[in-house]
Amino acid sequence: MAHADGLTLESIRNSLIRQEDTIIFSLIERAKYPIIPQLYDSRCSVLPGISGSLLENIVRETEAIQAKYGRYQFPEEHSFFPDNLPDSLVPPNSYPQVLHPAAASININKTIWDMYINKLLPLIASEGNYENYTCVAASDLECLQALSRRIHYGKFVAEVKFKDASEEYSPAIQAKDRDALMKLLTFESVEEMVKRRVEKKAKVFGQEVNLNNDAGNGKCKIDPSVLPCLYGEWVMPLTKHVEVEYLLRRLD
Numbered sequence: 001m002a003h004a005d006g007l008t009l010e011s012i013r014n015s016l017i018r019q020e021d022t023i024i025f026s027l028i029e030r031a032k033y034p035i036i037p038q039l040y041d042s043r044c045s046v047l048p049g050i051s052g053s054l055l056e057n058i059v060r061e062t063e064a065i066q067a068k069y070g071r072y073q074f075p076e077e078h079s080f081f082p083d084n085l086p087d088s089l090v091p092p093n094s095y096p097q098v099l100h101p102a103a104a105s106i107n108i109n110k111t112i113w114d115m116y117i118n119k120l121l122p123l124i125a126s127e128g129n130y131e132n133y134t135c136v137a138a139s140d141l142e143c144l145q146a147l148s149r150r151i152h153y154g155k156f157v158a159e160v161k162f163k164d165a166s167e168e169y170s171p172a173i174q175a176k177d178r179d180a181l182m183k184l185l186t187f188e189s190v191e192e193m194v195k196r197r198v199e200k201k202a203k204v205f206g207q208e209v210n211l212n213n214d215a216g217n218g219k220c221k222i223d224p225s226v227l228p229c230l231y232g233e234w235v236m237p238l239t240k241h242v243e244v245e246y247l248l249r250r251l252d
């Protein structure tokens with residue numbers, strides 16, 4: 001069903017499908033580098049006297065620049081370090097306001113950060129040394145932003161699902177019944193398709209391309225089986241968590 005803002009569940013799902021490409025390409029890029037412990041060390045041994053890890057500092061400062069030029073005016077963008085972000089110098093955009101205003105209070109980037117560093121990175125890279133720390137940090141930030149955008153897109157998914165069936169969702173929202181909301185918004189067959197598709201995309205995007213017809217002897221730049229695991233264990237459950245959090249505030 002199309003709503004006044006033109007959003008449909010199909011258009012939202014198409015965006016999620018396109019975002020899979022961004023996530024998989026960014027992980028393939030990140031898999032070129034090792035895990036450099038100095039980048040993630042919470043006492044920042046590279047810059048003594050500076051608090052937080054080197055990655056945290058690079059991300060915080062990169063976000064500050066991007067905030068100044070309007071990145072966080074868009075409801076699909078979420079900062080990893082939202083405290084003390086500079087105001088935007090860019091005039092407000094005319095992006096249609098499709099979400100309930102309470103959406104702005106939902107930001108699960110801390111959970112996404114911990115999942116990325118502690119669970120996902122070890123599946124695609126191993127410890128080693130590489131001197132260009134900022135290059136690796138930039139690659140981490142690409143992955144983090146792509147994952148964050150996808151997971152917080154749950155707000156848009158939830159808005160469309162609510163508009164499509166408000167009479168079913170409203171009683172569960174009023175009763176603050178998380179389990180009932182989770183049941184209503186879950187489509188297991190869609191989740192199975194997503195897992196199969198991301199595995200296939202990783203195989204296709206990660207293959208060696210050469211001018212013979214052997215598709216790179218089946219070699220792959222990233223283990224394709226990481227993708228269904230990433231999506232099944234973290235990306236989809238976190239997207240659904242965002243959906244539930246949004247719905248709980250939808251009638252405020």
Ligand SMILES: C=C(O[C@@H]1C=C(C(=O)O)C=C[C@H]1O)C(=O)O
Binds near residue numbers: 240
């Ligand atoms: C995002 C949706 O909601 C849920 C989460 C999914 C996901 O994160 O890919 C897929 C199906 C649903 O269980 C959706 O319905 O498309």
